Amino acid sequence: MNIAFNFCGLLGKSKSAKKKALPQGKDFYRGKLEELLNKKVTRRQAIATGGKVAIGVGAVVVVGAAGYAIYSLNNNNASSNTSSSSSSSTSAGAPIIIGVAEDIHGANGPGIIKAVELAVNEVNSKGESWYNGPAGAGITLNGQVRPLKVVVEDTQEEQSTFVSSNVITAVTKLITDDHANVIFGGFGGSGYIPDLSAQYKIIYISGSGGSIDQSRITPTNQYHYEFQDQIDVLGYGNEATLCTLYYAQKYNAKSVAYVTEDQAFFHVYPPQMKPVLAQAGIELLDPVFFPPTQTDFTSIIDNIRSSGAAVTFEGFLAANSVPFMQQWKNTQLKTFLVSFDIPAGVAGADAKANGAYDYLVVLEGPGRVSITPMSIPFWDNFTQFMGRTPDVYDANYYAATHMYAGAVQQAQTLDADTIATTIHNGEWLSPMGKVTFNDHNFVSPANPVENGFVSLMDQWQNGQLKVVWPAKFAEGPTLYPPWHQPPS
Structure with missing residues (x-):
């Protein structure tokens, strides 16, 4: 297991931030490093030690309450054809941040996070191949290779003591602290995210939906940054x-x-x-x-x-x-x-x-059937990556990751308005079929059933x-x- 011990650099902190005293002293972090070297800390335990997880370029970064990176470790669960090399990060430009707001201990959150991580590893190791992007580690944006990086904020939204403010706080942190370029998630709290998406003018893609009011979304109003690639009721x-x-x-x-x-x-x-x-x-x-x-x-x-x-x-x-x-x-x-x-x-x-x-x-x-060229590879890779077969939410967020990456590659910009237009006007692949969006940015169901989202x-x-x-x-x-x- 390769271990990188880094107090601040993994978060891209400023030089002034590096001069701050470590919140719990050097002995605390030395102890964490020794635990890792002795393989006493599992990945799940690592996630449990902090509210934030960053995944990108083959690493998981757990961030403590004060915002310092405690440690990172390579994801050894990924299959060889989906893992990404750490060497690509040194020659790449600044990462494009995918912010995921999910319950990391919920019934659905871990699978959703894993599906996004799988797609990110594919983009970072092979380039955005699903939408005819160039081969390479990440997205080529204006001549510079930009890897994807995932940052997860825990919403606790699947717990019996659901508090809406947890979702709002998590998404706000992703936008203001982590500088996310796009927001995913909100399995049980999706209704609280659209207003934040409109306020901060950031793309929000929900693969689980449920409580998003599509009637107020049009391609030109303040809610046009919101998309749902999960069919509605x-x-x-x-x-x-x-x-x-x-x-x-x-x-x-x-x-x-x-x-x-x-x-x-x-x-x-x-x-x-x-x-x-x-x-x-x-x-x-x-x-x-x-x-x-x-x-x-x-x-x-x-x-x-x-x-x-x-x-x-x-x-x-x-x-x-x-x-x-x-x-x-x-x-x-x-x-x-x-x-x-x-x-x-x-x-x-x-x-x-x-x-x-x-x-x-x-x-x-989803099933292990060839609806699109993405269907069976996703099924097999996710099953190996996660240790169980995928459900519809896993498939939707996997597709959302590739869709956003493809839109950035196509539009050659991170501007949210341009990306929103590109996504709305595009036809995208999903393990569940072809994805196109209606006037309210909700995925259009297949009609006839074989020729669309199935x-x-x-x-x-x-x-x-x-x-x-x-x-x-x-x-x-x-x-x-x-x-x-x-x-x-």
Whole structure:
């Protein structure tokens, strides 16, 4: 493990800053160095010692509360084709700073950070190759090679004690202290970042969305710096509708039932589904919404049975969907399930539920399928880099990193207004498909579904999630419940 011990230089502090007394004395830092030399400090422990992490040119920099770099260490987890050489930093110009505001201990934050780091390592080792940039370590900007560098501020936004001021403070630090050129993140606090983006005139790209009000964004007003490369609820509704229609037609269904947890998210889908199904001669039955605390679904299952609906769309966000699935299987209810089911999409969910999710088709994230040239390399490299398969948020932030790098390479400037125009007018690659933006800077869903940003539908098969829809990208055929086979 290569170790660089540097109190101030890694942060680019001024000469006057170097003269400051170290906040905890030389013995403290000597002890940290000895711990590293003895390999007593893991990367996770290093991150936990400070609120800030800087990643760039193959190194992780943990910064203490007073702003001094304690130590850096090479990232030995990266695969050889994604790691970047430290020698490139000595000949390169000033780094371009990607500021990431995420919960470093949350369920989603670590994967998002790792996805950005993966993309940064690719750019820094190979140049911005996805958008025809020159080969080299970083981005060639006005004749000078500029590496990317990631600085992370911990927002703690995925914790039970969420405080919005933590997100605001983290983003403000990234802009004013770390001099970030672009802001990513805000998994649970994205609604608090757009005003800061407008105030400081800095690009903000959200790959998780959720609480951004796209209605106030236009390509020319003060919010035009904000982008979301994650489809919104209407985009997901489009995918859910087309997938439900696909399976309803497989069963020659006359009607489709709609049963979901009572969340605002699921109240948006029926108005989208109803006319599309009606055009195919299929009736969408009156939606049934149940409280998140419900565990006995006997009456709902009885109603589906009496309706004769050959296909049912089910939805769970926060509630445990296992009881519903168990009752569906135990009663051998003759309806095929298409879903937006968050608990069902978690890695290993089917095994933990003793096979309760077998045959369920669930709206999921990326798969190891070739939607774009970026899809399979991202899947393989992220899996090796992170030690697990990627989800949709990982894919979105990986794409956002390459998109921003490509926009800078193309525009040959870091000016936020020019970059915003370049991103808005461009067509960009993602592991999930082609990314273009609507008039409100939100990614446009695929229409038809194969020709744009695609959300895949997976099915639990023998303990693994397999892509089954769209058919063009299916990893294999859909498995149907033995008690409810579609007509031949």
